[in-house]
Amino acid sequence: MSQPQRKAVALISGGLDSLLAARVMLDQGIHVEGINFYTGFCVEGHTHAIRKKDKAKPKRNNALWSAEQLGIKLHILDIVEEYKEVLLNPQHGYGANMNPCLDCKIFMVQKAQEWMEKHGFDFIITGEVIGQRPMSQRKDTMPVVARESGALDRLLRPLCAKNLSPTLPEREGWVDRDKLFGFSGRSRKPQMELALHYGIEEYAQPSGGCCFLTDESYSRKLVDLWQARGERKYELDDIMLLKVGRHIRPRPHFKLIVGREEGENNFLEGYRKQFIHMYATSHNGPLVLVDGCLDGEADLQLAARLTARYCKVPPGELATIEVNYGDGTQQQLQVVPLPEPEQKLEWTLQ
Amino acid sequence: MSRVQVDARRLLCPMPVIRLQNRVNELQPGDEVEITCTDPGALNDIPAWCRINGHAVLGSRRQGNEWIIEVRVGDGDR
Numbered sequence: 001m002s003q004p005q006r007k008a009v010a011l012i013s014g015g016l017d018s019l020l021a022a023r024v025m026l027d028q029g030i031h032v033e034g035i036n037f038y039t040g041f042c043v044e045g046h047t048h049a050i051r052k053k054d055k056a057k058p059k060r061n062n063a064l065w066s067a068e069q070l071g072i073k074l075h076i077l078d079i080v081e082e083y084k085e086v087l088l089n090p091q092h093g094y095g096a097n098m099n100p101c102l103d104c105k106i107f108m109v110q111k112a113q114e115w116m117e118k119h120g121f122d123f124i125i126t127g128e129v130i131g132q133r134p135m136s137q138r139k140d141t142m143p144v145v146a147r148e149s150g151a152l153d154r155l156l157r158p159l160c161a162k163n164l165s166p167t168l169p170e171r172e173g174w175v176d177r178d179k180l181f182g183f184s185g186r187s188r189k190p191q192m193e194l195a196l197h198y199g200i201e202e203y204a205q206p207s208g209g210c211c212f213l214t215d216e217s218y219s220r221k222l223v224d225l226w227q228a229r230g231e232r233k234y235e236l237d238d239i240m241l242l243k244v245g246r247h248i249r250p251r252p253h254f255k256l257i258v259g260r261e262e263g264e265n266n267f268l269e270g271y272r273k274q275f276i277h278m279y280a281t282s283h284n285g286p287l288v289l290v291d292g293c294l295d296g297e298a299d300l301q302l303a304a305r306l307t308a309r310y311c312k313v314p315p316g317e318l319a320t321i322e323v324n325y326g327d328g329t330q331q332q333l334q335v336v337p338l339p340e341p342e343q344k345l346e347w348t349l350q
Numbered sequence: 351m352s353r354v355q356v357d358a359r360r361l362l363c364p365m366p367v368i369r370l371q372n373r374v375n376e377l378q379p380g381d382e383v384e385i386t387c388t389d390p391g392a393l394n395d396i397p398a399w400c401r402i403n404g405h406a407v408l409g410s411r412r413q414g415n416e417w418i419i420e421v422r423v424g425d426g427d428r
Binding site for chain 2: 038042061064075
């Protein structure tokens with residue numbers, strides 16, 4: 001009697017490792033479907049979609065592209081709300097920046113486990129390689145991910161399985177352990193050779209991962225946001241805005257988000273109803289959102305002069321800045337652009 | 351057969367795909383969805399998602415800064 005075809009759900013990031021892991025399983029006759037998670041911090045696509053200078057870059061979603069190359073279905077899960085707990089209270093702490101990589105991996109495998117049970121799949125595969133990442137992909141953290149996610153021995157890492165104890169799919173003969181791999185370390189050479197073997201010539205090569213939380217500048221802006229608000233909370237709009245524009249905090253109780261080019265100005269336009277915003281009516285310049293409150297005339301003048309500073313105002317001219325408030329009222333100010341030396345370096349969040 | 355609208359304006363990819371996916375999961379084969387997006391990335395991502403999940407893009411059109419993509423729900427087999 002023939003065995004039923006076994007089914008695996010593959011965590012597909014859009015990078016080469018997860019693509020290869022799924023490919024190895026397909027080679028063994030396993031039915032594979034992909035799962036991809038949207039946390040709100042994904043680098044993928046957003047800045048390309050916003051910034052005009054990036055318009056020439058391919059806008060494809062690499063996870064979808066990987067799935068199409070593999071000929072498998074892909075399910076994209078919105079985990080923005082649930083992910084907040086992972087980021088705000090990571091049990092295993094942060095990496096070099098605000099990246100809770102180990103907790104993140106545990107959470108994603110846990111979500112994959114839930115999906116697997118709901119859809120009648122047999123096991124989970126990931127493209128993890130021992131030693132590939134300093135926080136989440138180490139020999140000692142591999143069992144932690146399996147245990148704390150609840151996936152236990154239904155979690156198979158085809159690219160480094162030979163360096164780990166046999167999992168259920170291997171012991172039961174659903175997959176042939178001899179045809180799995182024993183990759184380890186940070187070298188990408190074995191993966192590139194395997195890609196060559198499969199005739200995979202094109203793949204995404206994200207440097208520093210695919211998450212904004214590994215980015216030092218982004219992390220600094222996130223921490224600043226929490227400090228200014230006096231609480232560690234965020235909504236999706238908050239973390240989207242941290243990806244866009246110049247962020248300048250001249251006073252603890254407000255910061256300015258200044259569009260750097262047309263694409264960013266267009267994106268910021270979508271937030272006009274939520275923020276006090278200002279722009280020059282006399283000269284070309286950016287749209288500026290005010291995050292926080294302008295407490296009195298001095299703050300208003302400073303914000304307007306900073307806005308004028310990023311406009312094309314010839315020396316000696318005044319700029320007319322229109323300020324738009326949340327209640328629909330407006331006011332116009334004639335200001336001298338703030339000279340560059342007066343803008344303190346520490347105001348700029350970068 | 352039903353025809354439904356999905357509003358994905360101001361959402362950046364992959365959110366339009368997720369909105370479409372979640373709506374499609376509630377529909378029957380043959381039903382149609384009209385999704386309105388402002389992120390031009392959706393013009394690549396939605397057809398790619400449809401191809402790999404067995405749905406058909408019937409067409410797309412631009413209205414100002416918005417793109418409207420029409421999708422027919424497939425039977426789940428590619």
